[in-house]
Amino acid sequence: MAVNRRDFLKGAAGGGAALATAAVATAPAQARENKPMPPNAVGLLYDSTLCIGCKACVAGCKEANDLPPDFNTAEQLWDTPIDIGPKTFNVIKLYASGTAEHKDQEENGFAFVKKSCMHCVDPSCVSVCPVSAMTKDPQTGIVGYDPDICIGCRYCVLSCPFGVPQAEYDTPTPKIKKCEMCRHRQAEGKIPACAEVCPTGATVFGPIAAIDAEIARRRAMVPGETATFERRTLGSGDVHEKAAPKYLEHVYGEKEVGGTQFRFMSSVEFEKLGMPALRDKSYPSDSEGIQHTLYSGMIAPAVVFAGLVWAAKRASHVEDEHPEE
Ligand code: SF4
Ligand code: SF4
Ligand code: SF4
Incomplete structure (x- = not known):
């Protein structure tokens, strides 16, 4: 058989x-x-309550990483990724319940969620790679990939608890594709494209220490009271005001599989947003x-x-x- x-x-x-x-x-x-957090770790904070689902981050990611369109309609006219894949490193998904009238509400509500590499502190993909094509930067913690070293075994695809590494399927010499936190942009003094283009600050970039401090500040906010939120980079001073939401105490990525450098805040339970329930141990x-x-x-x-x-x-x-x- x-x-x-x-x-x-x-x-x-x-x-x-x-x-x-x-x-x-x-x-x-x-x-x-x-494993411990690297000394100069950087990361992304995604706040679902600030996200308006505009998908500017999806387009910005494509442009920054020179990714082709991902056609998923018969007409093949528009870039319409339905999930991350070899041509798409970042997607915005929608949770909807009942009448889907109220943002960030579980019943009869809706919420957005971003999906890309989590840049795990103790990453499975790095651990299983037999040739060290997947590496974790000892300073920044960015999980990068070297296609010139990769032998195409796809152990990283099997091992990732978030289903992130994607193998190409339309080339005789397939490589792995995934978000590398725009390390090529960071090498030029820029920030990740998804944070750069986000109009609301739903995705912001910064050192992990600043992200931790920002999470603590948001946890202490009083729901309904006017609060400030920064765009692009924590500490940028590019601030806008908005009523504080009622955040979950759980911040996804603080503990999951030993912690991740991509953290999520939300008002809707993470399992409803499609985030896997994982243990704290890597x-x-x-x-x-x-x-x-x-x-x-x-x-x-x-x-x-x-x-x-x-x-x-x-x-x-x-x-x-x-x-x-
Ligand atoms: S999310 Fe997956 S691909 Fe990204 S660092 Fe973690 S194990 Fe590796
Ligand atoms: S950090 Fe760069 S590669 Fe990763 S999701 Fe954001 S724009 Fe895409
Ligand atoms: S650019 Fe910002 S607001 Fe727009 S979908 Fe992406 S994370 Fe949400």
Whole structure:
């Protein structure tokens, strides 16, 4: 019976889960702690309550990264990405409930959410890459990718808990595509394009320390009272006023999988926005210890890694309530 690639990967993940379970049982002492935040870490803060769904960040990202249109209609006239992919590093999605009348409300309301690489503090994609094509900058923490080193194994695709790395499918020499926090722009003293073009400051760029301070400031806001919000970069002084929303206490990315450098604030529960419910411990903190045991048995570490992610997602029983595009 022919086995296609999808079946193979599913089998590998399932088999990996069994192997991972057995390995965790036999090698827990080798697990390590989550890696710490790099000293000069930078990141993005996305505030769903400020987002108006204009998708300027989607267009800005395309332009900054020289990405082609992603046609998804029969006419093939417009760039209409429905999710991130090899031609799209950043999308805005919509959560809608009932009559969808009220912004940032779960019942009969709607909300927007941004999707791109989370720039994990302890990234799975970097951990599993056998040739270090995926790297985490030791200073800024930006997770970058080198296509000249990549051998096309797609372990990074399997391992990412957010489904971010995307393999090209329409070229004989496929590479991986993903957001690299516009590191080419940052090297020129610019900020990521999605933050640069955002008209409301829903996406702002800054050092992680400034993002943490801004999150604390917003958490302390009194809902309904006039508050100020910066555009583009924290500390830019480009401020506008708006009534403070009622934020969730949970800030997505503060703890998930050991923390991420892309953080989210919202008034609508993150699972409703399609964000996966994940544990606080990074997956590499378990899998790298397990790998040392498995190498002696010649079991591919990435297969085990994929199994760990698969098993964790199954265990979390996340309701499949992904928002519509
Ligand atoms: S979100 Fe995925 S691709 Fe991005 S750093 Fe984390 S593991 Fe890597
Ligand atoms: S940081 Fe750059 S590559 Fe990443 S989503 Fe924003 S514009 Fe796109
Ligand atoms: S540019 Fe800003 S307001 Fe517009 S969709 Fe993107 S994040 Fe939202």
